[in-house]
Amino acid sequence: MVTEVLVGLDCRPGRVYVDGTVGEGGHAAAILNRTAPDGKLWGLDRDPAVLKAAAVRLAPYTSRFRLFHCSYAQLGEILEEAGEPAVAGILLDLGLSLHQLQRSGRGFSFQKDEPLDMRFNPEKPGKTAADILNSATPAALEKIFAEYGEEPRARRITRLVMEARRQHPFRSTQQLVTLVQQAQGPGRRRGERHPATRVFQALRIAVNRELEELALFLGEVPGWLAPGGRLVVISYHSLEDRMVKQKLRAWEQSGLMRRLTRKPLAPSGEEVQRNPRARSAKLRVAEKVGEQSVSKGEMVWPDM
Ligand SMILES: C[S@@+](CC[C@H](N)C(=O)[O-])C[C@H]1O[C@@H](n2cnc3c(N)ncnc32)[C@H](O)[C@@H]1O
Incomplete structure:
Protein backbone atom coordinates (compact mmCIF):
# COMPACT_ATOMS: atom_id res chain seq x y z
CA MET A 1 0.00 0.00 0.00
CA GLN A 100 11.99 -12.82 8.41
CA LEU A 101 9.54 -15.23 6.84
CA GLN A 102 11.77 -16.57 4.09
CA ARG A 103 15.39 -16.18 5.14
CA SER A 104 15.77 -15.55 8.86
CA GLY A 105 15.97 -19.22 9.90
CA ARG A 106 14.10 -18.27 13.08
CA GLY A 107 10.99 -20.36 12.62
CA PHE A 108 8.48 -17.74 11.46
CA SER A 109 7.29 -19.92 8.57
CA PHE A 110 5.38 -23.17 8.97
CA GLN A 111 6.57 -24.11 5.48
CA LYS A 112 10.15 -24.65 6.63
CA ASP A 113 11.80 -26.81 9.25
CA GLU A 114 13.66 -24.40 11.52
CA PRO A 115 14.26 -23.85 15.25
CA LEU A 116 11.13 -22.46 16.94
CA ASP A 117 12.60 -19.11 17.93
CA MET A 118 10.43 -16.29 16.46
CA ARG A 119 12.17 -13.44 18.28
CA PHE A 120 12.41 -10.28 16.18
CA ASN A 121 15.55 -9.43 18.14
CA PRO A 122 17.54 -12.62 18.77
CA GLU A 123 20.34 -10.54 20.39
CA LYS A 124 18.11 -9.76 23.35
CA PRO A 125 17.53 -12.49 25.93
CA GLY A 126 13.91 -13.47 26.04
CA LYS A 127 11.59 -16.44 25.68
CA THR A 128 11.51 -18.13 22.29
CA ALA A 129 8.41 -19.79 20.82
CA ALA A 130 9.83 -23.17 21.92
CA ASP A 131 10.30 -21.86 25.50
CA ILE A 132 6.65 -20.79 25.61
CA LEU A 133 5.39 -24.10 24.19
CA ASN A 134 7.55 -26.06 26.64
CA SER A 135 6.84 -24.09 29.81
CA ALA A 136 3.59 -22.08 29.68
CA THR A 137 0.60 -23.21 31.73
CA PRO A 138 -2.32 -24.72 29.80
CA ALA A 139 -4.42 -21.63 30.58
CA ALA A 140 -1.74 -19.27 29.25
CA LEU A 141 -1.24 -21.35 26.08
CA GLU A 142 -4.95 -21.52 25.36
CA LYS A 143 -5.23 -17.75 25.82
CA ILE A 144 -2.36 -17.15 23.39
CA PHE A 145 -3.88 -19.40 20.70
CA ALA A 146 -7.44 -18.11 21.21
CA GLU A 147 -6.71 -14.39 21.57
CA TYR A 148 -3.65 -13.75 19.47
CA GLY A 149 -4.45 -16.39 16.85
CA GLU A 150 -8.26 -16.32 17.00
CA GLU A 151 -7.86 -20.08 16.76
CA PRO A 152 -11.17 -21.93 17.22
CA ARG A 153 -9.36 -25.15 18.21
CA ALA A 154 -7.29 -23.44 20.91
CA ARG A 155 -8.32 -25.85 23.68
CA ARG A 156 -7.67 -28.97 21.62
CA ILE A 157 -4.30 -27.70 20.41
CA THR A 158 -3.32 -26.81 23.98
CA ARG A 159 -4.19 -30.30 25.15
CA LEU A 160 -2.09 -31.84 22.39
CA VAL A 161 0.83 -29.51 23.20
CA MET A 162 0.71 -30.55 26.87
CA GLU A 163 0.75 -34.25 25.91
CA ALA A 164 3.46 -33.85 23.28
CA ARG A 165 5.87 -31.82 25.42
CA ARG A 166 5.90 -34.53 28.10
CA GLN A 167 7.40 -36.89 25.50
CA HIS A 168 9.64 -34.52 23.54
CA PRO A 169 10.23 -30.81 24.21
CA PHE A 170 9.36 -28.59 21.24
CA ARG A 171 12.35 -27.58 19.18
CA SER A 172 11.36 -27.30 15.52
CA THR A 173 8.59 -25.75 13.46
CA GLN A 174 7.63 -29.07 11.89
CA GLN A 175 6.93 -30.62 15.31
CA LEU A 176 4.34 -27.89 15.82
CA VAL A 177 2.95 -28.13 12.27
CA THR A 178 2.38 -31.88 12.66
CA LEU A 179 0.59 -31.30 15.96
CA VAL A 180 -1.72 -28.61 14.54
CA GLN A 181 -2.56 -30.83 11.59
CA GLN A 182 -3.42 -33.57 14.04
CA ALA A 183 -5.74 -31.18 15.92
CA GLN A 184 -7.47 -30.21 12.71
CA GLY A 185 -8.05 -33.70 11.43
CA PRO A 186 -8.08 -34.66 7.77
CA GLY A 187 -9.21 -32.41 4.95
CA ARG A 188 -9.13 -28.69 4.37
CA ARG A 189 -11.70 -26.71 2.44
CA ARG A 190 -10.59 -25.06 -0.79
CA GLY A 191 -9.16 -21.61 -0.19
CA GLU A 192 -8.90 -22.24 3.56
CA ARG A 193 -5.64 -21.03 5.11
CA HIS A 194 -3.05 -23.55 6.29
CA PRO A 195 -4.16 -24.78 9.73
CA ALA A 196 -0.86 -23.67 11.30
CA THR A 197 -1.24 -20.01 10.19
CA ARG A 198 -3.12 -18.90 13.29
CA VAL A 199 -0.96 -20.79 15.78
CA PHE A 200 2.26 -19.41 14.30
CA GLN A 201 0.88 -15.87 14.32
CA ALA A 202 -0.26 -16.26 17.94
CA LEU A 203 3.14 -17.46 19.14
CA ARG A 204 4.98 -14.69 17.26
CA ILE A 205 2.75 -12.04 18.86
CA ALA A 206 3.34 -13.55 22.31
CA VAL A 207 7.12 -13.97 21.89
CA ASN A 208 7.58 -10.35 20.79
CA ARG A 209 4.95 -8.84 23.10
C1 LIG B 1 5.82 -5.80 7.59
S1 LIG B 1 7.48 -5.54 8.05
C2 LIG B 1 7.80 -3.93 7.47
C3 LIG B 1 8.12 -3.89 6.00
C4 LIG B 1 8.50 -2.49 5.52
N1 LIG B 1 7.37 -1.59 5.63
C5 LIG B 1 9.00 -2.50 4.09
O1 LIG B 1 8.42 -1.82 3.25
O2 LIG B 1 10.01 -3.19 3.81
C6 LIG B 1 7.39 -5.30 9.76
C7 LIG B 1 8.72 -5.02 10.45
O3 LIG B 1 8.41 -4.51 11.75
C8 LIG B 1 9.42 -4.91 12.63
N2 LIG B 1 8.88 -4.76 13.98
C9 LIG B 1 7.93 -5.48 14.59
N3 LIG B 1 7.69 -4.98 15.82
C10 LIG B 1 8.51 -3.90 15.97
C11 LIG B 1 8.71 -2.94 17.01
N4 LIG B 1 8.03 -3.00 18.16
N5 LIG B 1 9.59 -1.95 16.79
C12 LIG B 1 10.30 -1.88 15.63
N6 LIG B 1 10.15 -2.76 14.62
C13 LIG B 1 9.26 -3.76 14.79
C14 LIG B 1 9.72 -6.33 12.22
O4 LIG B 1 11.01 -6.71 12.66
C15 LIG B 1 9.61 -6.22 10.69
O5 LIG B 1 10.87 -5.99 10.12
Whole structure:
Protein backbone atom coordinates (compact mmCIF):
# COMPACT_ATOMS: atom_id res chain seq x y z
CA MET A 1 0.00 0.00 0.00
CA VAL A 2 2.81 2.35 -0.97
CA THR A 3 0.72 5.10 -2.60
CA GLU A 4 -1.70 5.13 0.32
CA VAL A 5 1.25 5.48 2.72
CA LEU A 6 2.79 8.39 0.78
CA VAL A 7 -0.54 10.23 0.55
CA GLY A 8 -1.44 9.40 4.14
CA LEU A 9 1.87 10.76 5.45
CA ASP A 10 1.57 13.85 3.22
CA CYS A 11 5.23 13.40 2.25
CA ARG A 12 7.03 16.64 1.37
CA PRO A 13 10.68 17.68 1.01
CA GLY A 14 12.47 19.33 3.90
CA ARG A 15 10.78 17.36 6.68
CA VAL A 16 11.63 14.41 8.91
CA TYR A 17 9.59 11.21 8.65
CA VAL A 18 9.87 8.09 10.78
CA ASP A 19 9.31 4.55 9.54
CA GLY A 20 8.89 2.75 12.87
CA THR A 21 8.97 -0.70 11.23
CA VAL A 22 11.48 -0.10 8.45
CA GLY A 23 11.95 -3.80 7.58
CA GLU A 24 13.97 -4.06 4.41
CA GLY A 25 13.22 -0.46 3.52
CA GLY A 26 10.49 -0.73 0.85
CA HIS A 27 8.27 2.05 2.24
CA ALA A 28 11.33 3.97 3.43
CA ALA A 29 12.78 4.14 -0.11
CA ALA A 30 9.43 5.37 -1.46
CA ILE A 31 9.29 8.08 1.25
CA LEU A 32 12.86 9.17 0.45
CA ASN A 33 12.01 9.38 -3.26
CA ARG A 34 8.90 11.43 -2.60
CA THR A 35 10.66 13.83 -0.21
CA ALA A 36 13.72 14.48 -2.44
CA PRO A 37 15.96 16.44 -2.42
CA ASP A 38 16.22 17.11 1.30
CA GLY A 39 13.56 15.15 3.20
CA LYS A 40 14.90 12.88 5.97
CA LEU A 41 13.86 9.37 6.94
CA TRP A 42 14.59 7.66 10.22
CA GLY A 43 14.01 3.93 10.16
CA LEU A 44 13.54 1.81 13.29
CA ASP A 45 13.41 -1.97 13.60
CA ARG A 46 13.87 -4.53 16.36
CA ASP A 47 15.52 -6.99 14.00
CA PRO A 48 19.25 -6.39 13.38
CA ALA A 49 19.25 -8.62 10.27
CA VAL A 50 16.53 -6.68 8.45
CA LEU A 51 18.25 -3.41 9.38
CA LYS A 52 21.35 -4.63 7.52
CA ALA A 53 19.20 -5.28 4.45
CA ALA A 54 17.60 -1.83 4.83
CA ALA A 55 21.04 -0.20 5.02
CA VAL A 56 22.01 -1.76 1.69
CA ARG A 57 18.74 -0.82 0.02
CA LEU A 58 18.78 2.77 1.27
CA ALA A 59 22.52 3.37 0.66
CA PRO A 60 21.88 5.48 -2.50
CA TYR A 61 20.08 8.06 -0.32
CA THR A 62 23.34 8.68 1.58
CA SER A 63 22.94 11.27 4.33
CA ARG A 64 19.15 11.53 4.11
CA PHE A 65 18.44 8.45 6.23
CA ARG A 66 19.37 7.04 9.63
CA LEU A 67 18.64 3.58 11.01
CA PHE A 68 18.07 2.68 14.65
CA HIS A 69 18.00 -0.75 16.22
CA CYS A 70 15.12 -0.38 18.67
CA SER A 71 11.40 -0.71 19.09
CA TYR A 72 9.10 1.95 17.69
CA ALA A 73 7.88 2.34 21.28
CA GLN A 74 11.32 3.89 22.05
CA LEU A 75 10.98 6.66 19.48
CA GLY A 76 10.78 9.24 22.29
CA GLU A 77 14.38 8.44 23.33
CA ILE A 78 15.59 8.75 19.73
CA LEU A 79 13.93 12.16 19.31
CA GLU A 80 15.38 13.37 22.59
CA GLU A 81 18.91 12.23 21.73
CA ALA A 82 18.66 13.82 18.28
CA GLY A 83 17.31 17.08 19.73
CA GLU A 84 14.31 16.83 17.40
CA PRO A 85 11.16 17.86 19.27
CA ALA A 86 8.70 16.27 16.82
CA VAL A 87 8.43 14.88 13.29
CA ALA A 88 6.14 15.38 10.29
CA GLY A 89 4.94 11.80 9.94
CA ILE A 90 5.23 8.35 11.48
CA LEU A 91 4.52 5.04 9.76
CA LEU A 92 3.96 1.64 11.33
CA ASP A 93 3.60 -1.36 9.02
CA LEU A 94 3.06 -4.05 11.62
CA GLY A 95 3.75 -7.75 11.32
CA LEU A 96 6.48 -9.68 9.64
CA SER A 97 8.90 -8.84 6.84
CA LEU A 98 9.52 -11.10 3.87
CA HIS A 99 13.12 -11.55 5.01
CA GLN A 100 11.99 -12.82 8.41
CA LEU A 101 9.54 -15.23 6.84
CA GLN A 102 11.77 -16.57 4.09
CA ARG A 103 15.39 -16.18 5.14
CA SER A 104 15.77 -15.55 8.86
CA GLY A 105 15.97 -19.22 9.90
CA ARG A 106 14.10 -18.27 13.08
CA GLY A 107 10.99 -20.36 12.62
CA PHE A 108 8.48 -17.74 11.46
CA SER A 109 7.29 -19.92 8.57
CA PHE A 110 5.38 -23.17 8.97
CA GLN A 111 6.57 -24.11 5.48
CA LYS A 112 10.15 -24.65 6.63
CA ASP A 113 11.80 -26.81 9.25
CA GLU A 114 13.66 -24.40 11.52
CA PRO A 115 14.26 -23.85 15.25
CA LEU A 116 11.13 -22.46 16.94
CA ASP A 117 12.60 -19.11 17.93
CA MET A 118 10.43 -16.29 16.46
CA ARG A 119 12.17 -13.44 18.28
CA PHE A 120 12.41 -10.28 16.18
CA ASN A 121 15.55 -9.43 18.14
CA PRO A 122 17.54 -12.62 18.77
CA GLU A 123 20.34 -10.54 20.39
CA LYS A 124 18.11 -9.76 23.35
CA PRO A 125 17.53 -12.49 25.93
CA GLY A 126 13.91 -13.47 26.04
CA LYS A 127 11.59 -16.44 25.68
CA THR A 128 11.51 -18.13 22.29
CA ALA A 129 8.41 -19.79 20.82
CA ALA A 130 9.83 -23.17 21.92
CA ASP A 131 10.30 -21.86 25.50
CA ILE A 132 6.65 -20.79 25.61
CA LEU A 133 5.39 -24.10 24.19
CA ASN A 134 7.55 -26.06 26.64
CA SER A 135 6.84 -24.09 29.81
CA ALA A 136 3.59 -22.08 29.68
CA THR A 137 0.60 -23.21 31.73
CA PRO A 138 -2.32 -24.72 29.80
CA ALA A 139 -4.42 -21.63 30.58
CA ALA A 140 -1.74 -19.27 29.25
CA LEU A 141 -1.24 -21.35 26.08
CA GLU A 142 -4.95 -21.52 25.36
CA LYS A 143 -5.23 -17.75 25.82
CA ILE A 144 -2.36 -17.15 23.39
CA PHE A 145 -3.88 -19.40 20.70
CA ALA A 146 -7.44 -18.11 21.21
CA GLU A 147 -6.71 -14.39 21.57
CA TYR A 148 -3.65 -13.75 19.47
CA GLY A 149 -4.45 -16.39 16.85
CA GLU A 150 -8.26 -16.32 17.00
CA GLU A 151 -7.86 -20.08 16.76
CA PRO A 152 -11.17 -21.93 17.22
CA ARG A 153 -9.36 -25.15 18.21
CA ALA A 154 -7.29 -23.44 20.91
CA ARG A 155 -8.32 -25.85 23.68
CA ARG A 156 -7.67 -28.97 21.62
CA ILE A 157 -4.30 -27.70 20.41
CA THR A 158 -3.32 -26.81 23.98
CA ARG A 159 -4.19 -30.30 25.15
CA LEU A 160 -2.09 -31.84 22.39
CA VAL A 161 0.83 -29.51 23.20
CA MET A 162 0.71 -30.55 26.87
CA GLU A 163 0.75 -34.25 25.91
CA ALA A 164 3.46 -33.85 23.28
CA ARG A 165 5.87 -31.82 25.42
CA ARG A 166 5.90 -34.53 28.10
CA GLN A 167 7.40 -36.89 25.50
CA HIS A 168 9.64 -34.52 23.54
CA PRO A 169 10.23 -30.81 24.21
CA PHE A 170 9.36 -28.59 21.24
CA ARG A 171 12.35 -27.58 19.18
CA SER A 172 11.36 -27.30 15.52
CA THR A 173 8.59 -25.75 13.46
CA GLN A 174 7.63 -29.07 11.89
CA GLN A 175 6.93 -30.62 15.31
CA LEU A 176 4.34 -27.89 15.82
CA VAL A 177 2.95 -28.13 12.27
CA THR A 178 2.38 -31.88 12.66
CA LEU A 179 0.59 -31.30 15.96
CA VAL A 180 -1.72 -28.61 14.54
CA GLN A 181 -2.56 -30.83 11.59
CA GLN A 182 -3.42 -33.57 14.04
CA ALA A 183 -5.74 -31.18 15.92
CA GLN A 184 -7.47 -30.21 12.71
CA GLY A 185 -8.05 -33.70 11.43
CA PRO A 186 -8.08 -34.66 7.77
CA GLY A 187 -9.21 -32.41 4.95
CA ARG A 188 -9.13 -28.69 4.37
CA ARG A 189 -11.70 -26.71 2.44
CA ARG A 190 -10.59 -25.06 -0.79
CA GLY A 191 -9.16 -21.61 -0.19
CA GLU A 192 -8.90 -22.24 3.56
CA ARG A 193 -5.64 -21.03 5.11
CA HIS A 194 -3.05 -23.55 6.29
CA PRO A 195 -4.16 -24.78 9.73
CA ALA A 196 -0.86 -23.67 11.30
CA THR A 197 -1.24 -20.01 10.19
CA ARG A 198 -3.12 -18.90 13.29
CA VAL A 199 -0.96 -20.79 15.78
CA PHE A 200 2.26 -19.41 14.30
CA GLN A 201 0.88 -15.87 14.32
CA ALA A 202 -0.26 -16.26 17.94
CA LEU A 203 3.14 -17.46 19.14
CA ARG A 204 4.98 -14.69 17.26
CA ILE A 205 2.75 -12.04 18.86
CA ALA A 206 3.34 -13.55 22.31
CA VAL A 207 7.12 -13.97 21.89
CA ASN A 208 7.58 -10.35 20.79
CA ARG A 209 4.95 -8.84 23.10
CA GLU A 210 3.63 -7.10 20.01
CA LEU A 211 0.40 -5.80 21.52
CA GLU A 212 2.20 -4.41 24.56
CA GLU A 213 4.66 -2.54 22.29
CA LEU A 214 1.80 -1.13 20.23
CA ALA A 215 -0.03 0.01 23.40
CA LEU A 216 3.12 1.80 24.63
CA PHE A 217 3.54 3.50 21.25
CA LEU A 218 -0.09 4.60 21.02
CA GLY A 219 0.17 6.06 24.53
CA GLU A 220 2.92 8.44 23.40
CA VAL A 221 2.73 9.05 19.67
CA PRO A 222 0.71 12.32 19.62
CA GLY A 223 3.56 13.96 21.56
CA TRP A 224 6.06 12.87 18.89
CA LEU A 225 4.20 14.53 16.01
CA ALA A 226 4.43 18.19 15.01
CA PRO A 227 1.12 20.04 14.58
CA GLY A 228 -0.39 18.81 11.30
CA GLY A 229 1.86 15.70 11.49
CA ARG A 230 0.46 12.42 10.28
CA LEU A 231 0.29 8.92 11.71
CA VAL A 232 -0.23 5.98 9.33
CA VAL A 233 -0.69 2.47 10.73
CA ILE A 234 -1.07 -0.70 8.67
CA SER A 235 -2.24 -3.66 10.74
CA TYR A 236 -2.83 -7.27 9.76
CA HIS A 237 -4.65 -8.55 12.80
CA SER A 238 -8.03 -7.57 14.24
CA LEU A 239 -6.64 -7.04 17.76
CA GLU A 240 -4.07 -4.55 16.50
CA ASP A 241 -6.56 -2.80 14.26
CA ARG A 242 -9.06 -2.51 17.14
CA MET A 243 -6.40 -0.93 19.37
CA VAL A 244 -5.55 1.62 16.68
CA LYS A 245 -9.20 2.33 15.85
CA GLN A 246 -10.14 2.92 19.50
CA LYS A 247 -7.16 5.17 20.14
CA LEU A 248 -7.86 7.24 17.03
CA ARG A 249 -11.45 7.74 18.16
CA ALA A 250 -10.38 8.72 21.70
CA TRP A 251 -7.83 11.25 20.37
CA GLU A 252 -10.44 12.78 18.11
CA GLN A 253 -12.89 13.08 20.99
CA SER A 254 -10.27 14.85 23.08
CA GLY A 255 -9.34 17.20 20.22
CA LEU A 256 -5.74 15.89 20.01
CA MET A 257 -5.76 14.19 16.60
CA ARG A 258 -8.23 13.99 13.75
CA ARG A 259 -9.09 10.79 11.91
CA LEU A 260 -8.52 11.03 8.15
CA THR A 261 -9.92 7.54 7.57
CA ARG A 262 -13.27 6.67 9.18
CA LYS A 263 -13.11 3.20 7.68
CA PRO A 264 -9.72 1.56 7.17
CA LEU A 265 -8.29 1.41 3.66
CA ALA A 266 -7.71 -2.07 2.21
CA PRO A 267 -5.25 -3.08 -0.51
CA SER A 268 -6.52 -3.19 -4.08
CA GLY A 269 -7.43 -6.55 -5.64
CA GLU A 270 -4.41 -6.19 -7.88
CA GLU A 271 -2.08 -5.70 -4.90
CA VAL A 272 -3.53 -8.76 -3.16
CA GLN A 273 -2.99 -10.78 -6.31
CA ARG A 274 0.62 -9.63 -6.47
CA ASN A 275 1.17 -10.11 -2.74
CA PRO A 276 -1.38 -12.42 -1.06
CA ARG A 277 0.13 -11.61 2.37
CA ALA A 278 -1.39 -8.13 2.03
CA ARG A 279 -4.96 -9.49 1.97
CA SER A 280 -5.71 -8.74 5.63
CA ALA A 281 -4.02 -5.30 5.69
CA LYS A 282 -5.95 -2.34 7.10
CA LEU A 283 -4.54 1.17 6.88
CA ARG A 284 -5.63 4.03 9.12
CA VAL A 285 -4.49 7.65 9.11
CA ALA A 286 -4.75 10.43 11.69
CA GLU A 287 -3.47 13.99 11.82
CA LYS A 288 -2.24 15.91 14.84
CA VAL A 289 -4.48 18.91 15.36
CA GLY A 290 -2.73 22.30 15.36
CA GLU A 291 -2.19 25.52 13.46
CA GLN A 292 -0.36 23.70 10.67
CA SER A 293 -3.24 21.29 10.25
CA VAL A 294 -4.78 22.08 6.89
CA SER A 295 -7.02 19.11 6.13
CA LYS A 296 -10.72 19.58 6.61
CA GLY A 297 -13.09 16.64 6.85
CA GLU A 298 -12.17 13.20 5.67
CA MET A 299 -9.28 12.84 3.29
CA VAL A 300 -9.83 12.54 -0.44
CA TRP A 301 -7.70 9.70 -1.73
CA PRO A 302 -6.40 9.93 -5.30
CA ASP A 303 -7.24 7.11 -7.70
CA MET A 304 -5.02 4.24 -6.64
C1 LIG B 1 5.82 -5.80 7.59
S1 LIG B 1 7.48 -5.54 8.05
C2 LIG B 1 7.80 -3.93 7.47
C3 LIG B 1 8.12 -3.89 6.00
C4 LIG B 1 8.50 -2.49 5.52
N1 LIG B 1 7.37 -1.59 5.63
C5 LIG B 1 9.00 -2.50 4.09
O1 LIG B 1 8.42 -1.82 3.25
O2 LIG B 1 10.01 -3.19 3.81
C6 LIG B 1 7.39 -5.30 9.76
C7 LIG B 1 8.72 -5.02 10.45
O3 LIG B 1 8.41 -4.51 11.75
C8 LIG B 1 9.42 -4.91 12.63
N2 LIG B 1 8.88 -4.76 13.98
C9 LIG B 1 7.93 -5.48 14.59
N3 LIG B 1 7.69 -4.98 15.82
C10 LIG B 1 8.51 -3.90 15.97
C11 LIG B 1 8.71 -2.94 17.01
N4 LIG B 1 8.03 -3.00 18.16
N5 LIG B 1 9.59 -1.95 16.79
C12 LIG B 1 10.30 -1.88 15.63
N6 LIG B 1 10.15 -2.76 14.62
C13 LIG B 1 9.26 -3.76 14.79
C14 LIG B 1 9.72 -6.33 12.22
O4 LIG B 1 11.01 -6.71 12.66
C15 LIG B 1 9.61 -6.22 10.69
O5 LIG B 1 10.87 -5.99 10.12
